[in-house]
Amino acid sequence: MDEASSTLNRARGRVISGDGTRIAYERYGEGPPLIVVSGALCAAEGERPLAELLAPHFSVVTYDRRGRGGSGDTGPYSVEREIDDLATLTEEAGGDAYVHGMASGGALALAAAAAGLPVERLSVYEPPYAADSGARETHAAHGRRLTGLLDRGRRTAALELFLADAMAPEALAHMRRSAMWPGLEALAHTLAYDHAVLGDGVVPYERLARVHTRVLVVGGGASPTRTRRAALAVATALPRGRHRTLTGQTQVVAPQVLAPVLEEFFTEE
Known part of the structure; x- marks a missing residue:
């Protein structure tokens, strides 16, 4: 059941995923459902600025991914x-929804669409794959180091x-001294989850060929060349x-720049 708030028809609720996991979400506005899937080290609250900009046009659902x-x-x-979590939220939204995924959340949304999730239309912002197949070993080595550190x-x-x-x-040293660092540390274990979402780290051409809904892939013009590729x-x-x-x-895209692009894509005929 939703817990209502006065801010832009903001409501909080939760659903129970197929394995019994509680998934907490926030909902903003009224209209066609649009689910936002956050990236690494982010939770529902971090997507609030984008959700509030989109709320006049959609019923925007942001959620805390598991963990x-x-x-x-x-x-x-x-x-x-994780795909089942998103499927459960889609059912809660009415059985079909628009979906927008940020970074590794975009990779998760693409995997869900390829697995048959009923996505009306999908957008993603810079899913963090590599276009070069030679990046597989680097990705695997990074995963081993990450898992080893977390296991200890x-x-x-x-x-x-x-x-x-x-x-x-x-910049990293400055962030370590900032007030946000403890919150990031609390989410550090989920970095292994985001690593797993990316598979071998390379653009999954065969999986993407199974996604037959309309998809908008957005990137930043000032992002690194490998990200844009x-x-x-x-x-x-x-x-x-x-x-x-x-x-x-x-x-790190500005919500006020991204929101009009998403609005245009999700409302076009």
Whole structure:
């Protein structure tokens, strides 16, 4: 049952996934359902700025992926269980929905669509694959290091390992001293989940060929070259994919820039 709030018809609720895991969600606005799937180290609250911008046009659902925030974390982890979580939320929304996935959340949404989830239309922002098949070994080695650190309870080291790929050393040092660091450490164990969602780390061409819904793949014009190449490769691999570049945006996209693009895509005839 939803717990109502006065902010933009904001409501909180929860569903029970197929394996009995509690999945907590927030819902904003009224209209066609649009589920937002967050990326690594993010939970429902982090998607609130985007959800509020989209709420005048959609009933936007953000949720804590398993192991995060108010959601449970039944083991052992599998990507199939995360797909079932999204399927359960889709049923709660009425049996069909638009879906938008951020980063690794986009990879999860694509995997769900390929597995047969009834997605009316799908958008993703920079799913973090590699377009180069030679990246498989690097991805595997990274996964072994990450899992090893987490298995030994070294959450800080695991978090630093993940963030070092995207941040300069001085920026990472600054983040370690910031107020947000404890919250990130609390989510560090879910980095292994996001790593698993990416499979071998390379654009999954065969899987994407099974996604027959319309898909918009969005990327930032100021993102690293490898990220932009991967986004284009994903769009090309999708039978009904299209690609859009947002000038000046990076891997951390501004919600006020992204929201109009999503609104246009999800409402076009």
